[in-house]
Amino acid sequence: MFSKLIENKQQSAKYMVDEITHICKDMPKRAPGSEGEKIACEYIADVLKNECGCERVTVESFKENPNAFFGWIYVTITCILLAYIAYFFVPLASVILTVFGFAIMFIQFGFYKKLVDFLFPSAIGTNVTAIKKPKGETKARIFFDGHPDAVWNLPFNNKLGGWAYEGHIIVGVGGALVSLVFFILATIKVGATAQVATPELYGWLYYAGFAILIFAPFLFGLYFMWDEKTIVDGANDNLSGCYMGVAILKAMKEHGIELEHVEVGALLCGSEEAGLRGAKAWAEAHKEEFQDGIPTWIIGYDTIREQEHLNVNYRDLNGMVKMDEEVCDAFMNAAKELDLQCSRNIVPPFGGATNPAAFQQAGFRAASITGMNHVIQPYYHTMRDTYDNMDENALADCYAISVKVLENFAKKYENE
Numbered sequence: 001m002f003s004k005l006i007e008n009k010q011q012s013a014k015y016m017v018d019e020i021t022h023i024c025k026d027m028p029k030r031a032p033g034s035e036g037e038k039i040a041c042e043y044i045a046d047v048l049k050n051e052c053g054c055e056r057v058t059v060e061s062f063k064e065n066p067n068a069f070f071g072w073i074y075v076t077i078t079c080i081l082l083a084y085i086a087y088f089f090v091p092l093a094s095v096i097l098t099v100f101g102f103a104i105m106f107i108q109f110g111f112y113k114k115l116v117d118f119l120f121p122s123a124i125g126t127n128v129t130a131i132k133k134p135k136g137e138t139k140a141r142i143f144f145d146g147h148p149d150a151v152w153n154l155p156f157n158n159k160l161g162g163w164a165y166e167g168h169i170i171v172g173v174g175g176a177l178v179s180l181v182f183f184i185l186a187t188i189k190v191g192a193t194a195q196v197a198t199p200e201l202y203g204w205l206y207y208a209g210f211a212i213l214i215f216a217p218f219l220f221g222l223y224f225m226w227d228e229k230t231i232v233d234g235a236n237d238n239l240s241g242c243y244m245g246v247a248i249l250k251a252m253k254e255h256g257i258e259l260e261h262v263e264v265g266a267l268l269c270g271s272e273e274a275g276l277r278g279a280k281a282w283a284e285a286h287k288e289e290f291q292d293g294i295p296t297w298i299i300g301y302d303t304i305r306e307q308e309h310l311n312v313n314y315r316d317l318n319g320m321v322k323m324d325e326e327v328c329d330a331f332m333n334a335a336k337e338l339d340l341q342c343s344r345n346i347v348p349p350f351g352g353a354t355n356p357a358a359f360q361q362a363g364f365r366a367a368s369i370t371g372m373n374h375v376i377q378p379y380y381h382t383m384r385d386t387y388d389n390m391d392e393n394a395l396a397d398c399y400a401i402s403v404k405v406l407e408n409f410a411k412k413y414e415n416e
Contacts (some may be wrong), residue, residue: 031149036082045059077222130267136261147268171215262409311371316354
């Protein structure tokens with residue numbers, strides 16, 4: 001039933017690129033919580049309704065504070081830079097400031113929690129839920145998810161490359177951790193009393209205080225790690241993921257494929273780049289509706305760009321969230337059946353997260369699919385992420401594997 005869809009994978013990949021090109025060229029930039037994000041969601045919602053045969057298509061909004069996701073950098077770096085000053089007067093304050101700064105970093109970025117969101121302006125994000133209903137009783141459902149928003153430009157990677165981007169972060173953050181050791185040693189030596197540092201009072205730690213200032217410029221540079229006024233096109237990251245489900249549903253309609261007992265849906269969860277805010281909002285809004293005892297899988301895609309780096313991430317959100325083993329295995333097994341490249345991987349620590357992490361945390365069964373090298377690439381969050389810098393073969397392979405997953409999933413429930 002699905003063999004024709006798999007055979008026509010290049011045709012579907014071309015359709016995806018054409019649609020993505022249209023959105024990038026003819027619509028506003030899609031910053032998290034922006035009008036551009038909403039316009040793109042509404043456009044794709046119309047496609048899902050009118051060209052893909054989805055009986056139910058809903059566009060939903062949610063409140064967020066999108067700039068908080070990178071904005072924590074301002075708070076953390078300010079605290080640590082102040083700690084260098086405090087070192088020469090009250091080293092205990094240096095320890096407190098540094099630990100406080102790192103705590104914000106780990107909570108806001110490491111765990112994607114809303115610790116400092118209230119400090120930043122609010123905005124309205126957009127989600128889309130589209131469902132193609134079966135002919136008979138619903139016995140199972142599967143969603144294909146992508147995030148429609150695009151990220152703020154990262155100037156260091158855009159101008160100097162990944163080595164500069166990653167190196168700057170490593171030296172800055174690593175230097176702050178090294179400095180924390182000296183802050184603690186100075187506190188142990190002089191106590192909590194406020195007093196001006198001198199060689200007699202601090203000993204060798206006085207000169208060490210000047211030595212660790214070498215890290216301060218790198219930390220200061222982190223203030224400029226993102227450009228909140230410049231939004232990338234986001235063709236790969238992540239319109240490529242959005243159109244995976246759209247292409248499958250469109251092909252199903254064109255080939256007259258009607259399932260008996262399995263719902264097939266597409267999700268667009270906005271503002272992923274703002275800390276999975278759309279996915280979190282969707283999971284909260286729909287937890288009762290779709291956690292109703294009917295087996296439900298969510299397969300989420302992010303940046304399907306490199307054919308040789310098509311990955312199933314068994315752990316997500318900086319490596320801390322374990323994804324659903326059965327759903328992940330289903331994608332891996334489908335790739336093996338088609339003899340297409342696909343690797344078992346994780347989203348590494350400090351590698352960020354994809355929408356499926358939020359779904360999994362909310363109790364849904366999800367798999368995270370990426371098509372990118374986790375070593376920072378030139379197009380990653382830069383102005384090079386354009387419609388003319390896509391890989392149709394990567395899209396075609398990912399699409400074919402996804403169709404095979406759907407076919408295998410449907411077989412399990414169609415004959416019950």
